[in-house]
Amino acid sequence: MSIISLERTDQGEPRFPGCSNIRDFEFIGKLGEGTFGEVYKARSKKDNTIVALKKILMHHEKEGFPITAIREIKLLKALSHPNILQLKEMSVERSKGEGRKKPSMYMVTPYMEHDLSGLLENPAVHFTEPQIKCYLYQLLEGLRYLHANQILHRDMKAANLLISNGGILQIADFGLARPFDEPPPQAGKGGGEARREYTALVVTRWYRPPELLLQLRKYTSAIDLWGVGCVFGEMFKGKPILCGNSDLNQAQQIFSLVGTPTEENMPGWSSLPGCEGVKSFGHKPGNLAQVFKDQSPLAISLLKELLRLDWRKRINAIDALKHPYFTSPPLPAKPGEIPHYQDSHELDRKKFRDQRAPLPPAPAMGSTDPTTNGGWTGPGSRPDSRNSNTNSNHSHAHGPPRIPNAARGGRPNGPPGMHNHRRGPFPPQRDVGLPPRPPLPAGGVPPPPWEGSQSGRSDGRDDQRRDRFPPSHQGSSHGRPGGGRIPQGAGGGSHNLDSYVPSYGGNPHDRDRDRDRGRDAGDYNSDWRSGGRRDYRRDQPRRRSRSPGYRDPARG
Numbered sequence: 122m123s124i125i126s127l128e129r130t131d132q133g134e135p136r137f138p139g140c141s142n143i144r145d146f147e148f149i150g151k152l153g154e155g156t157f158g159e160v161y162k163a164r165s166k167k168d169n170t171i172v173a174l175k176k177i178l179m180h181h182e183k184e185g186f187p188i189t190a191i192r193e194i195k196l197l198k199a200l201s202h203p204n205i206l207q208l209k210e211m212s213v214e215r216s217k218g219e220g221r222k223k224p225s226m227y228m229v230t231p232y233m234e235h236d237l238s239g240l241l242e243n244p245a246v247h248f249t250e251p252q253i254k255c256y257l258y259q260l261l262e263g264l265r266y267l268h269a270n271q272i273l274h275r276d277m278k279a280a281n282l283l284i285s286n287g288g289i290l291q292i293a294d295f296g297l298a299r300p301f302d303e304p305p306p307q308a309g310k311g312g313g314e315a316r317r318e319y320t321a322l323v324v325t326r327w328y329r330p331p332e333l334l335l336q337l338r339k340y341t342s343a344i345d346l347w348g349v350g351c352v353f354g355e356m357f358k359g360k361p362i363l364c365g366n367s368d369l370n371q372a373q374q375i376f377s378l379v380g381t382p383t384e385e386n387m388p389g390w391s392s393l394p395g396c397e398g399v400k401s402f403g404h405k406p407g408n409l410a411q412v413f414k415d416q417s418p419l420a421i422s423l424l425k426e427l428l429r430l431d432w433r434k435r436i437n438a439i440d441a442l443k444h445p446y447f448t449s450p451p452l453p454a455k456p457g458e459i460p461h462y463q464d465s466h467e468l469d470r471k472k473f474r475d476q477r478a479p480l481p482p483a484p485a486m487g488s489t490d491p492t493t494n495g496g497w498t499g500p501g502s503r504p505d506s507r508n509s510n511t512n513s514n515h516s517h518a519h520g521p522p523r524i525p526n527a528a529r530g531g532r533p534n535g536p537p538g539m540h541n542h543r544r545g546p547f548p549p550q551r552d553v554g555l556p557p558r559p560p561l562p563a564g565g566v567p568p569p570p571w572e573g574s575q576s577g578r579s580d581g582r583d584d585q586r587r588d589r590f591p592p593s594h595q596g597s598s599h600g601r602p603g604g605g606r607i608p609q610g611a612g613g614g615s616h617n618l619d620s621y622v623p624s625y626g627g628n629p630h631d632r633d634r635d636r637d638r639g640r641d642a643g644d645y646n647s648d649w650r651s652g653g654r655r656d657y658r659r660d661q662p663r664r665r666s667r668s669p670g671y672r673d674p675a676r677g
């Protein structure tokens with residue numbers, strides 16, 4: 122099925138009828154600054170809806186539209202689910218009278234009042250357990266859909282989960298996402314086994330699973346479930362639960378919480394390239410139950426399943442949705458029952474911080490002696506160059522060293538105080554990704570607990586669940602005729618290389634350059650979500666274009 126045919130609605134209308142003009146929108150204010158774009162709140166003059174406009178930053182204007190943005194857009198266009206941020210359209214801004222200046226492009230998405238990280242930072246917000254269950258359930262639904270369609274998100278974290286005042290949670294930020302080759306997860310079978318290697322340079326450190334820290338390349342959708350576990354714990358604690366200040370310290374914090382790896386709880390760990398540094402940790406049983414002692418046994422049970430060291434046995438989204446946690450009292454809140462809160466975006470946070478007492482101390486379960494990368498001896502270990510060169514022993518409570526962007530040759534920093542200890546170190550370079558693959562019927566998942574029926578459903582069709590969402594959040598039969606199958610992208614790279622390149626008809630030079638991005642481990646270890654934000658693309662050393670058969674030794 123070609124992607125073109127899938128870009129039509131059920132009525133045969135094009136879903137994306139070209140670009141709108143930016144003058145169709147009235148700008149209301151700035152919401153945030155990501156690495157890849159500035160985000161604004163705006164009103165559509167056509168239908169009066171409030172939207173978010175994410176401007177695609179052209180860091181290398183000569184090179185044209187960034188391929189990373191093209192990837193994200195192409196993937197988002199093909200995805201349609203109530204718990205995945207919807208790309209409504211693209212909008213173009215042509216500068217008047219500026220000769221050859223390239224136009225600016227904006228991604229138009231529905232406006233969401235919060236991201237989870239911002240919401241947790243709001244001192245007026247205290248999540249109830251039904252609310253946590255409601256968000257977690259929606260997160261798992263979105264992830265189940267992604268994984269059923271063989272897409273890895275690879276940057277699961279609270280800051281990438283947008284929440285509306287209608288209580289709807291949507292997974293956002295597909296800049297690191299990519300299709301995977303293996304069959305989709307099946308009920309009762311965890312994430313399965315990967316057949317091929319992918320780059321390990323993914324996932325923001327605080328949410329990065331142990332297998333990636335140990336540099337497993339044959340990873341699976343289980344990496345996203347680890348991130349869900351971190352987010353779940355974060356909702357209980359009100360702050361991130363595993364805040365390593367280096368990869369080694371991240372591993373230490375994980376193993377303090379869930380126990381050190383053994384051949385029983387993480388078979389094969391001692392053969393992974395990054396295992397050497399952690400062999401000296403000694404035996405620790407883990408203290409998860411103690412750290413979360415205020416939570417119910419079922420909450421702890423699900424958290425343990427999500428934070429399993431063994432990625433093959435880590436619970437998958439299909440099974441997590443069936444966990445008795447969701448069907449035991451207190452039942453999940455319905456999205457519409459969740460209170461409305463003051464908007465919480467990146468740029469709203471300073472005011473929250475000003476209202477707040479001193480920043481919280483490092484999580485109790487974490488290592489009390491955060492180290493730099495000094496003891497991390499695994500081959501290919503990533504020196505946290507930018508973290509460790511200044512104040513690498515900082516407690517996360519004080520935030521990371523903030524490197525002025527201007528000093529790094531990047532774009533200017535945003536307003537003072539934008540750095541945020543809650544959002545985590547900056548995500549890794551967006552390197553690969555892409556287009557879609559044929560979708561699949563989703564696995565058997567019960568209807569959401571707030572719908573009344575608790576009986577498990579074995580057919581697992583998505584459309585039976587979708588109607589619980591307000592129409593504005595509904596996809597159109599997953600947006601696609603023919604059962605909403607996500608189109609198969611061209612290419613896929615050779616089987617052992619994570620060099621997937623979509624067929625954009627672009628020139629091979631672009632593709633080669635694109636493959637080059639994201640390989641330098643040092644690029645993603647050190648920076649933070651906001652403030653001191655690193656412009657990876659600008660910093661990335663330029664390499665000469667490769668021949669099509671180029672195989673990056675760093676990728677095995």
Ligand SMILES: Nc1ncnc2c1ncn2[C@@H]1O[C@H](COP(=O)(O)OP(=O)(O)OP(=O)(O)O)[C@@H](O)[C@H]1O
Nearest residue numbers: 153155156157158160173230231232233236466467
């Ligand atoms: N649809 C939306 N509605 C409301 N706010 C949004 C929306 N999309 C993004 N934002 C806000 O804008 C900010 C930056 O957006 P986003 O995270 O997508 O950019 P990014 O470049 O991908 O970020 P990062 O630098 O973390 O990769 C976020 O803090 C988020 O809260």
